[in-house]
Structure formats: structure tokens, C-alpha cells
Amino acid sequence: MYKSKSLDAEVLLKWSKLLTYDFFRIYSQHLLLYSPPLSSDYYQKSKQEKTQLPEFRKNIYTVEMIDFILNLLKTNEKTKQQIIEDYKIPKTTLYKWIKKY
Numbered sequence: 001m002y003k004s005k006s007l008d009a010e011v012l013l014k015w016s017k018l019l020t021y022d023f024f025r026i027y028s029q030h031l032l033l034y035s036p037p038l039s040s041d042y043y044q045k046s047k048q049e050k051t052q053l054p055e056f057r058k059n060i061y062t063v064e065m066i067d068f069i070l071n072l073l074k075t076n077e078k079t080k081q082q083i084i085e086d087y088k089i090p091k092t093t094l095y096k097w098i099k100k101y
Contacts, residue, residue, distance in 0.1 A: 029065055033087055061089075066097050073098070
């Protein structure tokens with residue numbers, strides 16, 4: 001399984017339960033960091049349309065993501081402005097992380 005190219009979600013869920021580690025978080029973090037920005041038209045349409053589907057908030061940051069981003073700053077791989085632009089993190093949020101961590 002370790003060397004396989006893909007795993008069924010059911011198998012991954014079993015491993016997550018067995019090892020008490022959320023392997024799905026790896027993929028959800030990737031989606032949060034690298035998803036393309038949405039146009040303002042999309043936001044206006046989504047506010048008008050009410051659906052039964054759950055809405056996922058994009059502004060939920062895990063400790064691992066915060067550590068990764070702050071590590072980029074510490075190692076001078078990226079500047080604050082580059083992080084704000086590349087990862088679409090609000091300026092105030094980034095400065096709060098710097099102060100807190």
C-alpha cells in the first residue's frame with residue numbers, strides 16, 4: 001500500500017482510525033493552499049443561491065499550515081508580501097501569526 005500510486009478512501013479511513021492520524025488533512029491542506037482564486041462574480045452568485053450542500057470555509061488554517069508559512073518567513077524563502085499574494089492569506093492574519101508564534 002505504501003508504494004501504490006493511489007488508495008481507496010475506505011482503506012485510507014481505516015488506516016487513519018488505526019494509527020489515529022488524519023491522512024485526509026494532507027489533501028485538504030493541499031486544496032486550500034493551491035486552489036485557484038475565485039472571481040467576484042462567483043461570490044455574488046453564491047450569495048444569491050441557497051443550496052442544501054454544506055459550505056466549506058477557506059479561512060481555516062491548521063497548525064501545520066501556519067508552521068509551514070512561518071518557516072518560509074524565517075528561512076527568507078518568501079517575503080510577507082509574497083506569502084500574502086501566493087497563499088491569499090489576509091495581511092492581518094499573517095501579522096497575528098507572527099506575533100503569536
